[in-house]
Amino acid sequence: MAEIRIEKLHKAFGDFVAVRDSTMTIEDGHFFVLLGPSGCGKTTTLRMIAGLEFPTSGNVLLDNEDVTYHRGRERDIAFVFQMFALYPHMNCYRNLAFPLITQGTPRREVRERVIETARLLRIEHLLKRPVGGLAAGDRQRIALGRAIIRRPKAFLMDEPLGALDTEFRDLMCQELRGLHNRIDATTVYVTHDQVEAMSMGDMIAVMHQGDLLQVAPPQELYDNPATLFVANFIGSPPMNFLDVEGGLESDLGKARLVGGTEVAMPTLAERPAGNAFVYGIRPEHIRIDDNGPLRGRVFGVEYMGARQVVTVDTDAGRLKVRTGGSVSAVVGETVGLDIMSARAVIFDQKTERALARDTSPALAEAANG
Amino acid sequence: MSTPKVLTPTESSTQLKWFAAIVVIGYAAISLIPIVWIFMTAFKGTATAISYPPAVFFDPSLEGFVNLFTTRSRQSAEYLAQLPPPETWWEEIVRQNDQVIAGPSPFFGRFLNSVIIGFGSTFIAIVLGTMAAYAFSRFKIPLADDLLFFILSTRMMPPVAVAIPIFLMYRALGLSDTHAGMIILYTAVNISLAVWLLKGFIDEIPREYEEAAMVDGYTRFQAFRKVVLPQAATGIAATTIFCLILAWNEYAFALLLTTNRAETAPPFIPNIIGDGGLDWAAVSAGASLFLLPVLIFTLFLRKHLLRGITFGAVRK
Numbered sequence: 185m186a187e188i189r190i191e192k193l194h195k196a197f198g199d200f201v202a203v204r205d206s207t208m209t210i211e212d213g214h215f216f217v218l219l220g221p222s223g224c225g226k227t228t229t230l231r232m233i234a235g236l237e238f239p240t241s242g243n244v245l246l247d248n249e250d251v252t253y254h255r256g257r258e259r260d261i262a263f264v265f266q267m268f269a270l271y272p273h274m275n276c277y278r279n280l281a282f283p284l285i286t287q288g289t290p291r292r293e294v295r296e297r298v299i300e301t302a303r304l305l306r307i308e309h310l311l312k313r314p315v316g317g318l319a320a321g322d323r324q325r326i327a328l329g330r331a332i333i334r335r336p337k338a339f340l341m342d343e344p345l346g347a348l349d350t351e352f353r354d355l356m357c358q359e360l361r362g363l364h365n366r367i368d369a370t371t372v373y374v375t376h377d378q379v380e381a382m383s384m385g386d387m388i389a390v391m392h393q394g395d396l397l398q399v400a401p402p403q404e405l406y407d408n409p410a411t412l413f414v415a416n417f418i419g420s421p422p423m424n425f426l427d428v429e430g431g432l433e434s435d436l437g438k439a440r441l442v443g444g445t446e447v448a449m450p451t452l453a454e455r456p457a458g459n460a461f462v463y464g465i466r467p468e469h470i471r472i473d474d475n476g477p478l479r480g481r482v483f484g485v486e487y488m489g490a491r492q493v494v495t496v497d498t499d500a501g502r503l504k505v506r507t508g509g510s511v512s513a514v515v516g517e518t519v520g521l522d523i524m525s526a527r528a529v530i531f532d533q534k535t536e537r538a539l540a541r542d543t544s545p546a547l548a549e550a551a552n553g
Numbered sequence: 554m555s556t557p558k559v560l561t562p563t564e565s566s567t568q569l570k571w572f573a574a575i576v577v578i579g580y581a582a583i584s585l586i587p588i589v590w591i592f593m594t595a596f597k598g599t600a601t602a603i604s605y606p607p608a609v610f611f612d613p614s615l616e617g618f619v620n621l622f623t624t625r626s627r628q629s630a631e632y633l634a635q636l637p638p639p640e641t642w643w644e645e646i647v648r649q650n651d652q653v654i655a656g657p658s659p660f661f662g663r664f665l666n667s668v669i670i671g672f673g674s675t676f677i678a679i680v681l682g683t684m685a686a687y688a689f690s691r692f693k694i695p696l697a698d699d700l701l702f703f704i705l706s707t708r709m710m711p712p713v714a715v716a717i718p719i720f721l722m723y724r725a726l727g728l729s730d731t732h733a734g735m736i737i738l739y740t741a742v743n744i745s746l747a748v749w750l751l752k753g754f755i756d757e758i759p760r761e762y763e764e765a766a767m768v769d770g771y772t773r774f775q776a777f778r779k780v781v782l783p784q785a786a787t788g789i790a791a792t793t794i795f796c797l798i799l800a801w802n803e804y805a806f807a808l809l810l811t812t813n814r815a816e817t818a819p820p821f822i823p824n825i826i827g828d829g830g831l832d833w834a835a836v837s838a839g840a841s842l843f844l845l846p847v848l849i850f851t852l853f854l855r856k857h858l859l860r861g862i863t864f865g866a867v868r869k
């Protein structure tokens with residue numbers, strides 16, 4: 185198993201920059217997720233780690249060895265493709281055995297390892313079948329088997345669950361994470377699905393238009409998004425963004441929203457330098473409270489049993505509020521909203537960067553309480 | 554007033570099926586008649602072959618085949634009478650026409666030339682074409698589109714248009730009437746077809762297959778050979794047949810560039826002269842035998858061919 189480090193990795197296709205000067209470290213044994221919308225450079229990054237693509241500049245280090253320009257077969261990594269890439273002219277057994285056979289492993293050992301891997305993935309009954317007629321989930325398992333059979337330094341997975349239907353995806357998510365926990369292998373996993381990323385990843389790197397925006401554990405990413413994009417991309421429904429009117433005085437402790445309502449500010453750890461700001465607050469950090477400072481009309485209610493998402497039109501803009509299912513909210517009714525300001529994030533509108541908050545434990549506790 | 558008959562989906566498809574069957578059978582009949590006629594003529598014997606009105610029912614004879622494979626000389630009745638009785642059935646057929654066998658005809662050699670040149674050039678065109686198509690399909694080649702157009706442009710005029718320059722070049726290079734010369738020529742003509750057809754097939758093979766193989770320890774060439782080729786087999790089979798048919802049947806260049814050593818069967822067969830003119834039975838026998846290798850080869854690859862020709866259809 186291995187630590188993967190990429191340093192100032194850059195890839196341009198002609199004028200188009202797919203990946204811009206990315207630097208990150210993927211720790212040994214981590215389940216590392218590259219997350220972003222399609223075209224953000226996450227797959228290109230993965231392919232450069234795999235040696236299927238060479239960077240324009242920058243380095244890829246595998247256990248401190250510079251492998252930037254080594255070909256895939258010289259890196260000892262395994263790759264799982266979105267469409268599985270099972271060899272259609274071979275049966276399941278031969279697909280699993282393929283990576284061992286290319287390495288010249290003795291036949292008996294190949295046999296043992298195939299059976300062992302098949303047992304691990306519970307696909308022993310499929311070994312003699314051609315891959316053509318398999319269900320998507322079984323193909324996925326064979327593809328995973330082909331990756332783990334060689335015991336490589338790292339697994340690279342390019343949207344491996346993308347071709348599965350939702351129901352099956354949840355199951356495979358659990359299996360994949362369980363598998364990772366059992367074999368404890370460094371895994372780099374590419375997806376555009378934030379739910380997949382949040383539920384599986386030890387660390388998540390969010391990419392957008394070639395830029396690496398933030399690398400953080402899921403909770404950190406959710407609570408302290410580094411940019412507007414990350415805040416918007418992570419979470420469903422996403423964070424609410426309210427434009428702040430005028431500048432911010434950090435010692436004032438209040439922000440004046442468009443429409444004139446003043447709301448409390450989180451404690452910032454840096455002085456706001458720009459002149460236009462966005463007040464970001466997650467739907468679950470707003471409470472419906474008749475004494476709340478912000479007032480608005482209920483536009484819609486999505487009731488989901490234990491929870492509900494209430495959309496409220498206020499002078500400051502449309503807000504989504506996540507509350508318990510028992511709170512009464514009727515469309516057309518006027519409600520008051522109370523914002524848990526300690527959990528709010530202030531973004532500089534121009535740079536889209538989040539201003540650092542003072543996240544000392546005492547404050548966090550106060551916010552949670 | 555009768556109500557208009559409304560066709561149910563099954564009825565209309567049954568009617569459509571019958572219509573399609575009739576069209577296919579009709580087309581097959583029209584295209585098969587000349588071939589049937591050639592086979593019939595081959596078994597008619599020299600005299601019946603040119604009888605008028607043409608005989609549809611006749612006593613089959615192997616005279617055409619005997620004439621195809623032998624050269625004969627006409628002898629006087631006295632000379633024939635003093636000969637010992639014929640030892641073989643073919644001698645017997647020849648004697649009936651007051652002839653004796655003088656020796657084998659060049660047909661077998663010409664046929665062999667066709668096999669060597671046809672299959673040889675097809676093999677080379679397919680090997681080079683597959684590799685070129687793979688390169689065009691997978692690598693970023695500067696000016697790839699222009700190169701592909703250039704390759705195709707060699708097919709934009711009838712090849713015979715450049716017959717004279719090629720004739721002169723071949724004479725200067727000493728390639729006239731050689732197997733190598735004909736193989737090079739047919740390879741050159743076929744390779745553009747091969748590259749274009751095969752590029753289409755290879756484009757359809759997801760590159761993830763090779764990438765998976767390359768990450769798993771194969772070199773690019775190994776991945777090409779062990780992963781891409783098996784999946785392109787259908788396309789390669791179809792392309793092989795197209796190329797073989799073209800090289801096998803080519804007439805104009807063979808007539809122009811070969812005279813003896815490397816002459817192929819197409820220019821030889823129509824010139825089989827019998828008594829007082831073309832020996833149509835022998836010509837037809839030659840044509841019939843000439844059809845066989847391609848027929849057998851095509852039957853052999855038929856499974857691939859049917860799947861291959863429907864390229865563009867969903868291939869899963």
